[in-house]
Amino acid sequence: MATTMSWASYLLIHLVIFSWYVFTLSANCSLKSTEIHPGARTFGGRWKYLTFLNLVLQTVFFGLVVLIDIIHLILPSKSLKCGVPLLLVKLRDTIFTILAFPIGTFVFLSFWSIYHYDREMVYPKFLDDIIPSWLNHALHTIILPLALLQMYIQPHRYGSKMRGILGLAFFSAVYLGWVLWVHHAAGIWVYPIMERLSPVGLVIFLGVACITLAPLYLLGEKLNHKIWRSTAGSAGPQKKKKK
Secondary structure, eight states, X not given: OOOOOXXXXXXXXXXXXXXXXXXXXXXXXXXXXXXXXXXXXXXXXXXXXXXXXXXXXXXXXXHHHHHHHHHHHHSOGGGGGSHHHHHHHHHHHHHIIIIIHHHHHHHHHHHHHHHHHHGGGTSOGGXXXXXXXXXXXXXXXXXXXXXXXXXXXXXXXXXXXXXXXXXXXXXXXXXXXXXXXXXXXXXXXXXXXXXXXXXXXXXXXXXXXXXXXXXXXXXXXXXXXXXXXXXXXXXXXXXXXXX
C-alpha cells in the first residue's frame, strides 16, 4: 500500500516528468517531413495521430499537476479546501482517470501489439531513418511507466463508472469522426493498417479499438483502489489508514 509524500517531493517529481514531456513534444514537432513520409505536411498535420494527441494530453496534464503542487506549497491549508485549488484538483483527477491513463495505456498496448505482429501496419521500417529510436520509445513506451508512477505516488478520485466510460466514449467518437473526415477530405488513412483492411475489417478494427478503452478505464480504477485501498482520492499528502 502506497503512502503520500510532501508537496515539495511531488513538485520535484512532477517537474522532471513535465520537463520530459515538453522536451519530447519539442523533439516531435522538430521532425522534418520527407517525400516518402510527408507526415505533418498532409491534411490534419500531426493532430490526426493519436500518439501526438496523447503526447499533448500528457504534457498538459503534468503541467496542471505542477501548478497544483506549487499552489499547495504557497497557499495556507485553509485556502486549499475550496475555490480554485479544489477545482484544479478535481480537474486533475478527471483528466487522469478518464483520459490520461486509459488513452496513454491504449497507445502503449495498441502500438506494440500491432508492431510485433507486423510493424509495417503501424510503424513502417523507413520511419527508423526519420524518428530516432529514443523518440519512438518516448512516444509509445515510456508513457505507461510514467502514468503508473503518477498513479502510485498520488491518489486520484474516481467518479462514477458511467461518467468515466461515457467520457471515453465521447473522446473515441470525436477522434473516430476526425480520422474518417481526414480520409474523406484528403483520401488518406491515418495509419497504414487501415489501408490494408476491407470495409468490414475496418469497422471491426475501429469498433474493437473503441471498446478496448472501457476495460482500460476499469483497470485504472482497480489499480488505484489496490494501491490506495480507497477510490476516494485525496487533495494532499496524508497517511493512509491501516485495515
